[in-house]
Amino acid sequence: MDIIVIFQIIILIFSVVIHEVAHGYAALWMGDVTAKYADRLNLNPIKHLDPVGSVVLPILMALSGTGFIIGWAKPVPYNPYNLRNKRWGELIVAAAGPISNISIAVLLSVVIRLNSFIHLPSPFIFIIGMAIIINLALAIFNLIPIPPLDGSKILFNLFPIKTLKMRTILEQYPFVFLIAFVIFFSKFLVYPIFWTAEILTGLNLF
Numbered sequence: 001m002d003i004i005v006i007f008q009i010i011i012l013i014f015s016v017v018i019h020e021v022a023h024g025y026a027a028l029w030m031g032d033v034t035a036k037y038a039d040r041l042n043l044n045p046i047k048h049l050d051p052v053g054s055v056v057l058p059i060l061m062a063l064s065g066t067g068f069i070i071g072w073a074k075p076v077p078y079n080p081y082n083l084r085n086k087r088w089g090e091l092i093v094a095a096a097g098p099i100s101n102i103s104i105a106v107l108l109s110v111v112i113r114l115n116s117f118i119h120l121p122s123p124f125i126f127i128i129g130m131a132i133i134i135n136l137a138l139a140i141f142n143l144i145p146i147p148p149l150d151g152s153k154i155l156f157n158l159f160p161i162k163t164l165k166m167r168t169i170l171e172q173y174p175f176v177f178l179i180a181f182v183i184f185f186s187k188f189l190v191y192p193i194f195w196t197a198e199i200l201t202g203l204n205l206f
Contacts, residue, residue: 004130005059005062005063007127007130008058008062008069008130008134009069011130011131012054012058012069012134012138013045013049013054013058013071013073014043014045015101015104015134015135015138016048016054016072016073016138017073018043018101018104019097019101019138019142020073020075020076020097021040021041021042021043021048021100022097022099022100023035023075023076023078023096024040024076025041025096026092026093026095027078027082027093028041030083030084030085030089030092030093031083031089032079032080033082034077034078034079034082035076035077035078038076038077040076041076048073048076049073049074050071050072050073053072053073054071054072057069057071058070069134069137070137070138070141070186075148088157091153091154091157093153094151094154094157095150095154098138098139098140098142098151099139101136101138101139102135102139104131104132104135105131105135105136105139105196105197106200108128108131108132109132109197109200109201111128112125112128112129112132112201112203113201113202129197129201129203132200133193133194133197136193136196137189137193140189140192140193140196141186141189144181146170146174146178146181147171147174147177147178148174148178149178152167152170
């Protein structure tokens with residue numbers, strides 16, 4: 001395994017941890033303390049790692065040469081019935097994860113934009129570029145409206161009546177639909193990921 005793959009996996013692990021912690025803090029802000037009592041409101045990777053989603057899948061994707069990797073951590077637990085806002089609480093908690101990854105990508109893009117003034121070493125800029133791509137990949141992938149991804153919770157809470165039939169179908173066999181998407185359509189995510197990265201940084205990163 002080369003050094004680039006190792007860096008990709010390290011970046012992914014910390015990015016998915018931040019993603020899950022953001023869910024937990026959003027739930028806490030909305031009145032649910034489940035994640036706090038489960039000791040999941042911290043950045044300790046050991047508390048969050050999922051053997052398949054945080055290690056096996058990222059390694060396979062990194063070695064496949066697709067240009068980006070995705071994965072997941074153990075979901076931070078929360079109780080939607082404890083949320084103060086019953087109408088929008090679940091949507092806010094779901095959106096917090098992708099928003100955290102987009103925020104990381106935006107902040108790192110500012111560093112690249114400022115590099116003409118601060119003159120960081122090229123290897124460091126390359127690592128920042130990888131972090132931007134990985135965080136955008138996590139955000140865009142999680143916004144796909146297929147359970148259990150965040151996008152499904154956002155969609156179903158925005159349009160609870162119109163999506164009721166769709167939700168019933170998708171939630172019967174969520175991983176069947178998700179695996180089918182990954183196998184047949186995940187390659188198309190490369191385009192919005194790299195286009196967004198280019199818009200944010202002004203550079204063709206890869």
